Amino acid sequence: MxxxxxxxxxxxxxxxxxxxxxxxxxxIPEDFNExxxxxxxxxxxxxxxxxxxxxxxxxxxxxxxMPSLLVKAGEQGLLSTSFPEEYGGLGKDFITSTxxxxxxxxxxxxxxxxxxxxxxxxxxxLYFGTEEQKQKYIPKLASGEWKGAYGLTExxxxxxxxxxxxxxxxSDDGRHYLLNGQKCWITNGGFADVYTVFAKIDxxxxxxxxxxxxxxxxxxxxEEHKMGIKGSSTVQLYFQDCKVPVxxxxxxxxxxxIIAFNILNIGRLKLDAAALGAAKRAATITTDYAxxxxxxxxxxxxxxxxxxxxxxxxxxxxxxxxGLYRTAKWIDNHExxxxxxxxxxxxxxxxxxxxxxxxCAMLKVFGSETLDFxxxxxxxxxxxxxxxxxxxxxKAYRDSRINRIYxxxxxxxxxxxxxxxxxxxxxxxxDLMGPAMAVSKELMSIPDFGSEDETPFAxxxxxxxxxxxxxxxxxxxxxxxxxxxIDKEQELLMxxxxxxxEIYHAESALLRVMKLVDRSGEAxxxxxxxxxxxxxxxxxxxxxxxxxxxxxxxxEGDELRMMHIGLKRFTKVEPFNTKAARRxxxxxxxxxxxxxx
Numbered sequence: 001m002x003x004x005x006x007x008x009x010x011x012x013x014x015x016x017x018x019x020x021x022x023x024x025x026x027x028i029p030e031d032f033n034e035x036x037x038x039x040x041x042x043x044x045x046x047x048x049x050x051x052x053x054x055x056x057x058x059x060x061x062x063x064x065x066m067p068s069l070l071v072k073a074g075e076q077g078l079l080s081t082s083f084p085e086e087y088g089g090l091g092k093d094f095i096t097s098t099x100x101x102x103x104x105x106x107x108x109x110x111x112x113x114x115x116x117x118x119x120x121x122x123x124x125x126l127y128f129g130t131e132e133q134k135q136k137y138i139p140k141l142a143s144g145e146w147k148g149a150y151g152l153t154e155x156x157x158x159x160x161x162x163x164x165x166x167x168x169x170x171s172d173d174g175r176h177y178l179l180n181g182q183k184c185w186i187t188n189g190g191f192a193d194v195y196t197v198f199a200k201i202d203x204x205x206x207x208x209x210x211x212x213x214x215x216x217x218x219x220x221x222x223e224e225h226k227m228g229i230k231g232s233s234t235v236q237l238y239f240q241d242c243k244v245p246v247x248x249x250x251x252x253x254x255x256x257x258i259i260a261f262n263i264l265n266i267g268r269l270k271l272d273a274a275a276l277g278a279a280k281r282a283a284t285i286t287t288d289y290a291x292x293x294x295x296x297x298x299x300x301x302x303x304x305x306x307x308x309x310x311x312x313x314x315x316x317x318x319x320x321x322x323g324l325y326r327t328a329k330w331i332d333n334h335e336x337x338x339x340x341x342x343x344x345x346x347x348x349x350x351x352x353x354x355x356x357x358x359x360c361a362m363l364k365v366f367g368s369e370t371l372d373f374x375x376x377x378x379x380x381x382x383x384x385x386x387x388x389x390x391x392x393x394x395k396a397y398r399d400s401r402i403n404r405i406y407x408x409x410x411x412x413x414x415x416x417x418x419x420x421x422x423x424x425x426x427x428x429x430x431d432l433m434g435p436a437m438a439v440s441k442e443l444m445s446i447p448d449f450g451s452e453d454e455t456p457f458a459x460x461x462x463x464x465x466x467x468x469x470x471x472x473x474x475x476x477x478x479x480x481x482x483x484x485x486i487d488k489e490q491e492l493l494m495x496x497x498x499x500x501x502e503i504y505h506a507e508s509a510l511l512r513v514m515k516l517v518d519r520s521g522e523a524x525x526x527x528x529x530x531x532x533x534x535x536x537x538x539x540x541x542x543x544x545x546x547x548x549x550x551x552x553x554x555x556e557g558d559e560l561r562m563m564h565i566g567l568k569r570f571t572k573v574e575p576f577n578t579k580a581a582r583r584x585x586x587x588x589x590x591x592x593x594x595x596x597x
Contacts, residue, residue, distance in 0.1 A: 011025075011330055011333075011334075012355065012429070012430065013355045013356040013357065013358050013359060013424070014358045014359075014420075014421050014424055014430045015430065016504065016507065017421070017430075017432070017468055017471070017472070017500070017503075018430070018431060018432065018435045018468070018472075020461065020464075020465060021507065021511060022511075023510075023511040023512075023514035023515045023518070024515060024518070026326050026329075026508075026511040026512065026515060027095070027325055027326060027328070027329030028322065028325060028326070028511075028512045028515055028516070029321055029322075029325050030512075030515075030516060030519075031325075032095075032099070035096075036095065036096055036099055039081075039092075039096055039099050039100060039103065040099050040102070040103045041103075042076065042078075042103070043078065043099070043100055043102075043103025043104045043277075044103055046072075046073065046076060046078065046104070047103075047104060047106055047107045047110075050069060050072055050073075051069060051107045051108075051110045052107070054069075055108060055231070055392070055395070058108070058109050058110060058231035059108075059109065059230040059231040059395075060230075060231075061190075061223055061230070061231060061233065066109075066110065066113050066191065066231065066232075066233060067147060067191050069110055069113075070113065070114060070117060070144045070147055071144040071145075072144075073104075073114055073144060074142070074143045074144025074145075075143075075144070077090050078100055078104065078114070079114070079117065079118055079141070079142055079143070079144050080118075080142035080143070081096055081097045081100045081118075082094065082096070082097035082349075083122075083126065083138060083142045084126075084345055084346075087126070087134055087135070087138035087139055087142060088138065088139035088142040088143060089138075089142050093332050094328055094331050094332040094335060094349065094352075095325070095328050095329060095332050097270075098269065098270065098273050098324070098325070098328045099273075100118075101115060101270045101273035101274050101277070102273040102274065102276050102277040102324075103277060104274070104277065105273060105274035105275060105276060105277020105278045105281075106277045106278045106280065106281030106282075108229065108231065108278075108395060108396070108399050109229045109230060109231030109232040109399065110231070111274050111277070111278065112187060112229050112232040112402075113187065113188055113231075113232055113233070115270060115271070115274055116148070116149065116150065116187040116188050117141070117144075117147055117148045117149075117188060117192075118148075119263070119266065119267050119270055120148075120149075120150035120196070120263055120267060121141070121147070121148020121149050121150055121188060121192065121194070121196070122137075122138065122141045122142075122148045123263055123266065124150070124196040124208060124250060124259050124263055125137050125138060125141070125148075125194075125196065125210060125250065126138055126346055127259075127262070127263070127346045127347070127349070127350050128208065128250055128251040128258075128259050129210070129250060129251075130247075132247070133210060133247075133248070133250070137194055137210065140193075141194065146192075146193035146194050147188055147191055147192045147193050147194070148188065148192055148193075148194050148195070148196075149186055149187060149188040149189050149192035149194070149195045149196075150186070150187070150195065150196045150263075151183035151186055151189075151195050151196065151197040151198065151211075151237050152164075152183070152198050152260055153183060153184055153185050153186075154166065154181070154182065154183055154184060155182065155184050159408065159409060159412050161198075161257070161260055162206055162257060164181070164198060164199070164200060164206065165181055165200075166179060166180065166181025166182065166183065166197070166198070166199040166200065166239060167179070167180050167181060167199055167200055167201075167203060168180075168199040168200065168201045168207060168209065168244070169201070169202065170201075170246075171243070174246070175245065175246060176243040176244060176245055176246065177199075177201070177209065177243075177244045177246060177248075177249070178217070178241045178242065178243060178244075179197065179199050179209065179211070179217070179218075179239040179241075179242040179244055180239055180240060180241060180242070181199060181239050182236055182237060182238050182239065183197065183236065183237040184236045184237075185224070185234060185236075185406075186220070186234065186235055186236065186237050187232055187233065187234060188232075188233050189220050189233055189234065189235035189236070189237060190220065190223055190233035190234075190235045191233055192213065193212065193213050194210065194211075194212055194213075195210070195211040195212075195213075195237065196208055196209070196210060196211075196250060196259075197209050197210075197211045197237070197239075198256045198259075198260060199239075201253055201254070204254075205253050205254035206254065206255075206256040206257055207249060207250075207251075207252075207253050207254060207255070207256045208249070208250035208251050208256040208259045208260075209244050209248055209249060209250055210244075210248040210250050211239075211242065211244055211248070215242055215243060215244060216241075216242065216243045217239060217240045217241045217242035217243055218237070218238070218239055218242040219237075219238045219240075220235045220236060220237050220238065221235050221236040221237075221238065222235065223235055224236075226402075227398055227401065228395075228397075228398030228399040228400070228401055228402055229398075229399050229402055230398075262350050262353065262354060264407060264408060265353040265354055265356075265357045265360045266349070266350075266353045266360070267407045268360040268361060268363060268364035268407050268408065268413065269324070269327065269328065269331070269353070269359075269360045269363055269364070271364055271367065271368065271403060271406075271407045272320070272324050272360075272363040272364055272366070272367030272368070273324055273328075273367070275320075275367040275368050275370065275371040275400075275403055276317065276320055276321055276324060276367055276370075276371075278371050278375075278396065278399075278400065279313075279316075279317050279320070279370055279371045279374040279375075280317060280595045281396075282371070282374050282375050282378050282393065282396045283310075283313045283314065283317060283374055283378070283589075283594075283595035284593075284594035284595045285378065285392060285393055285396070286309075286310070286313065286374075286377070286378040286381050286382070286393065287301075287310055287589045287590065287592075287593055287594055287595065288593050288594065289381060289382055289385075289391075289393075290306050290310060290381050290590070291590055291593050293382075293383075300381070301586075301590045304579075304583070306381060306586075307582060307583055307586035307587075307590075308579075308582055308586070309377045309380065309381055310381075310585075310586040310589050310590070311534075311581075311582035311583070311585040311586040311589070312373075312377070312582065313373070313374050313377055313378075313595075314531065314585050314586075314589060314595060314597060315531045315534055315535055315582075315585065316370045316373055316374065317370060317374065317595060317597075318509070318528070318531050318597050319370075319505050319506075319508065319509045319531070319535050320366055320367050320370045320505070322505070322508040322509050322511070322512045323359075323362075323363060323366060323504060323505045323508040324363055324367065326508045326511065326512075327356055327359045327360070327363060330352075330356055330359070331349075331352045331353055331355075331356050332352070333352075334351070334352035334355050334356070335348045335349045335351075335352040336348075338351050338352060357416075357420055358416075358417055358420045358421055358424075359504070361408070361413040361414075361416045361417045361420070362413075362417055362497075362500060362501045362504055362505075364407055364408065364410070364413050365410045365413050365414060365417075365497075365501055366501055366505055367403075368400075368403035368404045368410060369404065369410065371400045371403060372400050372401065372403070372404065375393065375396045375397040375400045376397065378393045378396065378397070379393055379394065379397050411490075411494065413497075414493065414494045414497035414498070414501075415490060415493050415494065415497070417497040417500055417501070418475075418493045418496050418497050418500070419487065419493070421500070422479070422486070432472070432475070432476070433476070435472050436472040436473070436475065436476030436479075437476070439469045439472045439473045439476065439566075440473065440476060440477075442469070443473065443562065443563075443565075443566040443569075456514065456517065456518075457510065457513070457514050457517075459574070460510050460532070460533075460536060461510070463506075463536055463540070463573055464503070464506060464507045464510055464536075466569070466570040466571070466572075467499075467502075467503045467506065467507075467539070467540070467543055467570065467571065468503060469566075469570045470499065470543055470544075470547050470566075470567055470570035470571055471496065471499040471500060471503060471543075471547070473547075473563060473566050473567065473570065474495075474496060474499065474547045474550050474551055474563070474567065475496050477551070477554075477555060477559075477563060478492060478496070478550065478554055481554050481555065482554060489553065489554070491549075491553060492550050492553050492554065495546045495547070495549045495550035495553075496546070496550055498542070498546040499543050499546045499547055499550075502539045502542050502543050502546075503539075503543065505535075505539075506535060506536050506539045509531065509532045509535050509536070510532055510536065512528070512532075513525065513528050513529055513532045516528055517529070526584070527584060527585055527588055527597070528597070530581035530582075530584055530585055531581075531585060531597075533576055533578075533581060534576070534578045534581045534582065534585075536573065537573055537576045537578055538578070540571045540572070540573045541571070543571050544567060544568065544571040547567045547571070548564065548567060551563050551564065551567065
């Protein structure tokens, strides 16, 4: 293993919060190799030739159309990128499979169908199935001959997955489990051949099962009518003494939650990737419209208000991309490090994704909210036309909204971000209290006005270090004050999560710029520097606001005033002309008539 891989593989989940990270160990999209870039281009071509011309037919749920598109994707290897070769897959690395999710992310309902098939529809069997189960199902799922779906949610158990009411009871002859209950919001449910379904054996042992279409006692309802992703098959599943062979139990009895929650870690990162792909396509549509639409005898792209929107769209997308591939590489490195110890590939990837579950939760929130911002501003730039079904931006707007709900709502993911971080600290896996106490001690001391660091991006690195001090100050005080009751303060936890999400992505943007400038100089990366500076400048205010809201919720008096002073110190940045930077960014988009970064 290379020195770089050794160093990066040693990075622990959440550790970025208490360490200064090295830009030269940070993976950035500009590091894609030739094969990975070809994969991205192939995905874009598949959307342009096979999917986008058929959007209206897809939205009308034309019988057989979506399954046929999945088969075509399978023929090009787009369903099996990360599956091991022994099961009919291509055996590619995690970065490449993430690229596929991004590359196909702009396909509206098709993106949902293929992500569900390759993710939650297939991975539970690959990661938790017996060898016999893998040999039976994975090759057919990899080719697209069989389509996959996942049945977890029930009418009365959404975020509370373990509150499921579906039951499983061993038949008298011991050969089958009899499933009774229902599942709802099942993506691909109307045409799938194989379903991973969760039920409680004897009323309490939450367990996974592999259910095939055609099993006795298994039916599904009609297609749901939805606000967006109308072409995605979404049905309810019904089980009435459904006979599932005992050999179709998935994983260990009573350990179904291990399957459900581990699959979600990977799913959250992949959702971020798909949202990024959709955001880039929406940004291109919006930019092209701004260039061609004329008002007051000139293109609306000439107006500062429109340029501000275009630039802000680009900044959020670029920053989201920076955080995504930084994390994906960490997972990839950790997976390979685990494999080198003899752990099988499927268990290695699960372990790697679990290690970075905190980051995956943050990515899901940031990516889905970035896409919502992009399509919302896209509709606004289109004006009245954006409200018309004749313009694809209206479809992008409706299709985007679901992303903040599934794979765990953004509220759940914000709570998980802090919950997982604090639990790792309590278990001694992450030393938060030492750095938090150091920040508290620093707050009581006279600020250091020593000689100015003149190394490249010293000022920006100091900003990031101070942002981290801001959250350590706030979170440390909250834990000391509230102790074991902190989990009941959800508003506070979401404030802290917002701080963490902002800091992680601001740091990702800075690390990317530092690596680019080291590689090709400032002049070649001036617009990337503009995007980074603008994001850091605005993030400082957002971190400050979230921190103040958090502090105000549990502190008072002199203690509160002192921490407000500290928070202000740690979120202080120098004045920066964001208007000029945004105009430069927008000018590049207008020139290219697309998202060009």
